[in-house]
Amino acid sequence: MTPVNGPDARPPVVAIVGCAGAYGRWLTCFLSERMGLQVIGHDPALADSLSPRTLLQRADVVVFSTPIRDTPAIIESFARLADGIEAGQLWLDLTSVKQAPVQSMLGSRAEVAGLHPMAAPPKTVTLKGHTMAVCRARILRWQAWLDALLEELQADCVEIDPQAHDRAMALVQGLVHATHMVQAKVLCVLAADAGGLPGLHGLRTTGHQLDLAVTGRILSGNPAIYTGIQFDNPHMPAVLARLAAAAAELRDAVADGSSDARTAVAERFLQVPAAWFGDSVLAACSHDFERMGYLQADLQDRRFISVYLPQDRPGSLRALLDVFERLGINLASIHSSRTPDGKLHFRIGLDRLPVALESLRAAVEDAGIGLVLDARDGD
Numbered sequence: 166m167t168p169v170n171g172p173d174a175r176p177p178v179v180a181i182v183g184c185a186g187a188y189g190r191w192l193t194c195f196l197s198e199r200m201g202l203q204v205i206g207h208d209p210a211l212a213d214s215l216s217p218r219t220l221l222q223r224a225d226v227v228v229f230s231t232p233i234r235d236t237p238a239i240i241e242s243f244a245r246l247a248d249g250i251e252a253g254q255l256w257l258d259l260t261s262v263k264q265a266p267v268q269s270m271l272g273s274r275a276e277v278a279g280l281h282p283m284a285a286p287p288k289t290v291t292l293k294g295h296t297m298a299v300c301r302a303r304i305l306r307w308q309a310w311l312d313a314l315l316e317e318l319q320a321d322c323v324e325i326d327p328q329a330h331d332r333a334m335a336l337v338q339g340l341v342h343a344t345h346m347v348q349a350k351v352l353c354v355l356a357a358d359a360g361g362l363p364g365l366h367g368l369r370t371t372g373h374q375l376d377l378a379v380t381g382r383i384l385s386g387n388p389a390i391y392t393g394i395q396f397d398n399p400h401m402p403a404v405l406a407r408l409a410a411a412a413a414e415l416r417d418a419v420a421d422g423s424s425d426a427r428t429a430v431a432e433r434f435l436q437v438p439a440a441w442f443g444d445s446v447l448a449a450c451s452h453d454f455e456r457m458g459y460l461q462a463d464l465q466d467r468r469f470i471s472v473y474l475p476q477d478r479p480g481s482l483r484a485l486l487d488v489f490e491r492l493g494i495n496l497a498s499i500h501s502s503r504t505p506d507g508k509l510h511f512r513i514g515l516d517r518l519p520v521a522l523e524s525l526r527a528a529v530e531d532a533g534i535g536l537v538l539d540a541r542d543g544d
């Protein structure tokens with residue numbers, strides 16, 4: 166694409182501080198390949214990256230994509246080093262908390278916006294389908310370019326001030342992460358005597374499987390992010406105090422064991438919150454839960470074929486389905502999904518096969534429309 170000009174009527178040079186990190190690498194790729202911009206970077210993890218001074222001299226836009234805990238101090242050190250040459254630049258950050266980093270950026274003379282993509286760097290080219298918080302703290306000449314960047318990122322952007330962001334994210338992220346980190350700690354103490362994770366999986370519920378997915382995702386992520394969100398969001402101490410108090414109240418009521426305690430738990434933990442959620446939200450949540458259950462059941466099905474359709478064109482799915490019709494194969498389910506490395510495919514659950522699995526695989530590939538990524542005929 167033709168790069169979008171900045172306020173100086175030329176495409177800006179974008180510098181990424183933390184360019185070797187997960188988001189730094191994703192953003193480098195996005196800005197250079199998708200937006201056609203020149204991207205430079207600094208990261209102590211890279212022996213040959215530019216020095217902070219050189220980077221500040223060459224950059225029009227600086228993006229801080231550094232560990233949550235260190236970001237305010239890193240921004241302040243860049244502001245001290247810049248010593249005025251940043252006037253006219255645009256400074257952005259991607260930190261999962263917004264108050265402290267935005268405050269530190271406002272200590273410079275640059276124009277400032279805080280961003281927070283609400284997802285790990287995706288395996289897709291843009292942030293389409295994800296939310297992103299946008300804190301326009303001091304935007305003047307860079308308004309049009311920033312708008313173009315956000316449009317190209319394709320996220321669902323929510324304009325918010327840093328304080329409101331952190332207050333909300335203490336519940337959206339902090340509370341969710343805290344409860345699942347607690348689940349992880351409890352599971353690893355108590356699950357061994359209950360058959361371990363495989364034993365629990367054998368007795369799974371939809372809720373257990375959903376929660377395990379969240380817990381496992383957190384445990385497989387970067388600990389600096391999950392500790393940063395607990396320790397560096399100023400609203401977390403109050404949230405954790407409420408969480409601990411509610412858990413203690415439930416524990417004490419169950420230990421009490423009386424009918425009165427049972428009634429009190431039903432009222433305080435279920436009926437009062439249910440009234441607060443409201444009927445329409447509860448109905449939507451229940452429906453979501455049931456759909457996740459159907460999805461889990463379909464994905465659990467061990468008779469399936471996963472097909473990648475390289476030609477992203479109208480009609481290729483119909484051509485693929487023709488093969489099944491020709492072979493007299495009934496489909497149990499069909500889902501568009503992505504492999505762990507991000508490849509888009511259709512996962513097709515199958516009723517009992519009237520032909521050998523290998524014949525189906527060959528027929529799909531011979532039709533020249535799809536590549537079989539995986540195929541199973543039961544366990």
Ligand SMILES: NC(=O)c1ccc[n+]([C@@H]2O[C@H](COP(=O)([O-])OP(=O)(O)OC[C@H]3O[C@@H](n4cnc5c(N)ncnc54)[C@H](O)[C@@H]3O)[C@@H](O)[C@H]2O)c1
Pocket residue numbers: 182183184185186187188189207208209210230231232233235236239259260261262281282283284285286387389390
């Ligand atoms: N990964 C996610 O899920 C995610 C999602 C949304 C927002 N974020 C935010 O993006 C930021 C980066 O996260 P990440 O996942 O890329 O982390 P990361 O740990 O993969 O990357 C951070 C990078 O910063 C570098 N760094 C450390 N000190 C530095 C310094 N003084 N100067 C320059 N670079 C330095 C590190 O070497 C590392 O390469 C964080 O603030 C995080 O909150 C991350």
Ligand SMILES: O=C(O)C(=O)C[C@]1(C(=O)O)C=C[C@@H](O)C=C1
Pocket residue numbers: 260261282283284285338382386390
């Ligand atoms: O792993 C994911 O995809 C995430 O959503 C990561 C997650 C989260 O768990 O809230 C973690 C930190 C970021 O600030 C945004 C999102």
